Amino acid sequence: MVRVIMLSPPGAGKGTHSRWLTLQTGAAHISSGDLLRAEVVRGSDLGRQVAAYTERGDLVPDELMFRILAPAVVAAARHTGGYVLDGFPRTMPQALRAAQFGADLALTSNAVIYLTAPEEELVSRLLDRARREDRADDTLSVIQHRLAVFAKETVPLVDYYRGRGILLELSTDRREAEVQADLLDWLQARRLMLPTAGESRPDCAEPAGANAAEDL
């Protein structure tokens, strides 16, 4: 079963590709951003603390993030045997803690997918999403701050996972189906997914940009 980390700047498509991978594999989809937004909607004390960070585009402190996320990972992995972690880890301390936690529970990640796209494309997709969805963190200044936070806090994880030999870097500045076909090939080559009988690669005839900004 796949135990995947999706590493991606805001706007590169981690939500879209995480959901797709979940459907392909049966692994649980766990989105740190969704868990945090649900806590904010609940209006709890914890939710109010969380909102103060997310609205500014700052990362929620590692300890708080781990407290919210860990039970979801354990429950989901027990239920399905795998996971697609969408948005976690995002800092080196989170990555190291996740590695320790994974080792203790035999839930270590076996693949990290690093999605990339040019910065102007990321900004344009996020502004497009802002027109359709009501997210407090999709204004231009907060988007630029989130990209800067990604560069400072999350990019160092790329070398860390590359060093562990489990990283696949994929450009999402192309049709969604092409990205997914490459992802499938890579997972199958590493025997993390079995080729299914009569399987066809995702339909690469889909028009360029289709759904690209629908949900990231």
Ligand code: AMP
């Ligand atoms: P996302 O939906 O992944 O774009 O996340 C939305 C916001 O939630 C981010 O800008 C952060 O404020 C917060 N967040 C999500 N994941 C994490 C994480 N792993 N660590 C800290 N903050 C996070």
